[in-house]
Amino acid sequence: MTTNLTAPMSKQLLFGLLTITIGVELLLYLSGYSQLAGTIYDAIMVSSFFIGLKLHRRLSSGTRKTKLQHIRQFIGAFLLFILGSTIINIYSSYAFQDFSNDYDQYVETYTEVVSDDSDIVESNEPSEPVDKMWEVIDEIDTVGYDIYTDILAGLEEVWRLAYIILILFVFKNIFPKRWEKGRRDIFVLIAIFVTSVLFGIDHTLSTVDSWPYEIGAIVTFANMGFLFGLILLWTRNLWVTVLVHSIYDILATLSWYYFEFIVEITAMILLPIYLILVVVEKNQKTSNIVVSEDIAN
Template identity: 55%
Template sequence: MMTTNLTKPLSKKMLAAILVITLGAEIVLYFMRYTYLAGTLYDAIMVSSFFIGWKLHHRIVDATSGRPTSRQRALQFTGAFLVFFIGSTIINIYSNLAFPAFNKNYDQYVQVYTDPQTTIDEATSTFFSMIDSVGSDLYNDTLAGLEEVWRLGYIILVLIVCKKIFPRRWENGSRDIFILFALFFTSILFGIDHTLDTVQTWPVRIGAIVTFANMGLILGLILLWTRSLWVTVIVHSVYDITTTLSWNYFHYAVETFALAAFILHIILLKFEKTQQSQSIELTD
């Protein structure tokens, strides 16, 4: 059912829009290493992704399960965030051990990124400069979550191509292999995209590709598991926001938020099970 929904016919305008946020984003991202204008264009593509995602999100929704309640959505978010937090922690530990060159380069990137926060003198450390700094961080991290629209767009394109190339296998119902291929394809691209905007040595580049491809794989699995584009977008954005906060303001921001998400998940799960038990009693 999900593959059928994802491969519904696209209008020419929607196809063009998907190509802009996928292939167009790749091209612009590459040119970010040469010009700041490309960065502005990339931000514009990410903002437009919100409106394209609004048109596409219903394609991945499981219509047979009914409209989820606010509590169920909150459970999806907390559960998905915890999955991504645990998965990314394992990936980071693995990358630190397997790719020392990438780890060293990443630490240097974080240091350079955080230096402006720690070297501002008293004359420039005004209320508005702090607002500009925090606002810019939150803006960029929020836009990063919209990369999940990019992922959904690619998944749709890959499935449509597979449907055309392998019509017999598609009609026989062997479609899980196509979903898995689309998932791995977008994950690898997600890893490669994290190396497009800067020139890096191959040891660093390979470490970045493997690390971020694995994180992209987890986000893709969350998208397919929750059947919700916006839950996945928010998980991505919130993780990036808390990571930035941990770099500049509060060292354990990610871990603190994960703990809060875990506590909230347990509480919501308790309420959900209680409500389900009461519903069963009423029907009996």
């Protein structure tokens, strides 16, 4: 895998990797002060999809999987992330109470529907259809924008893979002897660790909060990032990791607004489906082995 990741690349691809790593870091920081920087950041994240098409080929092992295997791999990775993120959230809620309390307050305030007594329409008062329509449109606009950013968040995994490739290139040139001996797993793990720390820091770049909150956010999101990195390494499939990231964030957003336990309910639905797919795939492999033996005989 490391040989494919560090294969020679064109100057255009190298420029693209630098843009979606270092360039995005700068824009993410400036987005806290400039709306234009935030817009350019979104544009680069969208364009990173096309860079991901090239990087995915470097990451994949080359073996073709069936649609059933892809679905099973996605569900397995998704369930793994739900389990891991739950453990991380429980840990952070105890280890970083300032962050946990402030974050819960932020979610509550952000998703709060204004329902003051002054806004309540009495039953004998005529309702205003136009006002109601704009309230619905405003809610759709708010939730829709959050889901849009959740979709873009999945493309952060292209950012992660780009960083991993650049870091491996650095290790390859700094430690050529160790690299040639084939002891490269430690380099991959270091690259995933570095990207995880950057992932945690990036979630605090555009905001200014107290140090207890900042540290709690960095550690929490860095752990999340490390989990995404392990999923990327395990599946060797960039788009599976992108989907896991995006769909988890979308479900988290829906849990803010509508269904508090939608993530857990989704996991309960997917678990038996995953087990069924494992059994089906195992039976298919057994059948193929039997057929092969019959042909050989």
